[in-house]
Amino acid sequence: MAYLNDNYLKLRAGYLFPEIARRVASFCDTNPDAAKRLIRCGIGDVTEPLPEAAIAAMHKAVDELAHRETFRGYGPEQGYDFLRKAIAQNDYRDRGIEVADDEIFVSDGSKCDCGNILDIFGHENEIAVMDPVYPVYVDTNVMAGHTGPANELGAFEGLVYLPCTPANGFVPEIPSQRVDIIYLCYPNNPTGATATREQLTKWVEYARQNEAIILYDAAYEAYISDPALPHSIFEIPGARDCAIEFRSFSKNGGFTGVRCAFTVVPKTLTARALNGESRPLHPLWSRRMSTKFNGVSYPVQRAAEALYTQEGSTQVRALIEYYMGNARILREACMEIGLEVYGGVNAPYIWVATPPGIGSWDMFDMMLEEANIVITPGSGFGGAGEGYFRISAFNSRANAEEAARRIRAMDL
Numbered sequence: 552m553a554y555l556n557d558n559y560l561k562l563r564a565g566y567l568f569p570e571i572a573r574r575v576a577s578f579c580d581t582n583p584d585a586a587k588r589l590i591r592c593g594i595g596d597v598t599e600p601l602p603e604a605a606i607a608a609m610h611k612a613v614d615e616l617a618h619r620e621t622f623r624g625y626g627p628e629q630g631y632d633f634l635r636k637a638i639a640q641n642d643y644r645d646r647g648i649e650v651a652d653d654e655i656f657v658s659d660g661s662k663c664d665c666g667n668i669l670d671i672f673g674h675e676n677e678i679a680v681m682d683p684v685y686p687v688y689v690d691t692n693v694m695a696g697h698t699g700p701a702n703e704l705g706a707f708e709g710l711v712y713l714p715c716t717p718a719n720g721f722v723p724e725i726p727s728q729r730v731d732i733i734y735l736c737y738p739n740n741p742t743g744a745t746a747t748r749e750q751l752t753k754w755v756e757y758a759r760q761n762e763a764i765i766l767y768d769a770a771y772e773a774y775i776s777d778p779a780l781p782h783s784i785f786e787i788p789g790a791r792d793c794a795i796e797f798r799s800f801s802k803n804g805g806f807t808g809v810r811c812a813f814t815v816v817p818k819t820l821t822a823r824a825l826n827g828e829s830r831p832l833h834p835l836w837s838r839r840m841s842t843k844f845n846g847v848s849y850p851v852q853r854a855a856e857a858l859y860t861q862e863g864s865t866q867v868r869a870l871i872e873y874y875m876g877n878a879r880i881l882r883e884a885c886m887e888i889g890l891e892v893y894g895g896v897n898a899p900y901i902w903v904a905t906p907p908g909i910g911s912w913d914m915f916d917m918m919l920e921e922a923n924i925v926i927t928p929g930s931g932f933g934g935a936g937e938g939y940f941r942i943s944a945f946n947s948r949a950n951a952e953e954a955a956r957r958i959r960a961m962d963l
């Protein structure tokens with residue numbers, strides 16, 4: 552008899568998006584005309600085509616594969632040198648941040664890396680997540696057996712939930728209990744909040760004092776427009792000793808279907824072995840990639856490299872400005888009807904408080920029925936998300952404008 556991983560049975564069966572799909576399908580069944588007008592502002596996926604520079608680089612790389620002289624088979628599992636160097640140079644060293652080429656690990660996604668990183672950590676760690684939270688951090692810890700069961704609110708026993716509310720600007724306070732691994736994500740999904748240098752400095756100081764490690768998800772870094780806000784945890788002095796950073800080409804280059812991301816593991820970052828010795832994590836992650844990963848395909852890495860060319864970065868800027876234009880339109884519509892609005896300025900997500908007495912799912916139903924707009928109920932991201940909903944700016948301009956018109960016409 553083979554045994555399954557019981558931890559998977561603790562998962563709340565991908566509750567949020569299936570429930571949204573179920574409600575939308577049932578609404579469309581009974582309202583076929585409204586179904587035709589439906590605007591989806593719930594998804595965290597990009598809508599616009601890839602930058603031309605990436606397309607050209609991919610075409611060229613595919614042609615190289617067509618000839619024996621330029622053919623490439625298995626590549627380095629950590630990523631091709633050309634891309635590791637382009638990343639380290641453009642995203643870090645040009646901004647005065649010390650990161651070496653070989654501290655960059657190219658991968659097929661930040662989602663994957665955020666989950667896979669647990670391979671190199673022990674099971675003894677006290678783990679802290681933000682609430683509301685990107686569900687991947689939680690579910691991968693559940694799968695790894697780091698938690699007990701979920702309670703009726705969906706919170707897992709054994710995880711430390713750090714509430715993110717308007718009172719703390721959606722940046723968690725340092726907890727009173729000791730934690731060893733802390734997931735932070737800025738600009739944040741789902742709240743659209745950003746963290747200041749001072750706020751991140753507090754966390755870096757805490758991590759250094761407690762030999763804790765910050766897992767910093769900066770997937771939305773490119774959406775920062777405020778020059779005072781840090782783009783990387785490594786802008787904070789001391790972070791090289793206590794942080795791993797996850798970045799992705801999904802949301803800047805629109806690579807959600809192309810697949811390319813990277814993780815930065817500083818060579819100075821250490822953790823304890825069970826015998827008490829302090830050991831670097833860099834060789835462990837490198838080994839993990841060599842053993843369990845085959846690298847990202849050559850044409851895709853060339854496409855990612857092209858995003859750093861002058862042409863590519865101009866096109867990426869244009870994409871981001873396009874989505875942020877949507878964010879402004881949607882944000883203003885919500886504010887005009889008197890809703891309390893957060894985010895949407897340095898992030899493509901708008902986090903909106905529901906009117907008093909209306910829960911997240913009630914609001915979901917109201918938006919669906921009255922405006923034929925699909926949003927994401929905040930409670931799906933954690934207990935502290937109750938009383939909020941998320942609007943995504945990933946949409947066509949026409950859809951964003953129409954959604955804004957319908958929001959303004961709502962009777963709340």
Ligand SMILES: *Cc1c(COP(=O)(O)O)cnc(C)c1O
Pocket residue numbers: 595659660661662663685736740768770798799800801802807811812
């Ligand atoms: C979209 C997103 C990512 C990027 O994931 P990929 O696997 O690289 O596509 C990472 N973190 C958060 C919070 C996201 O919303």
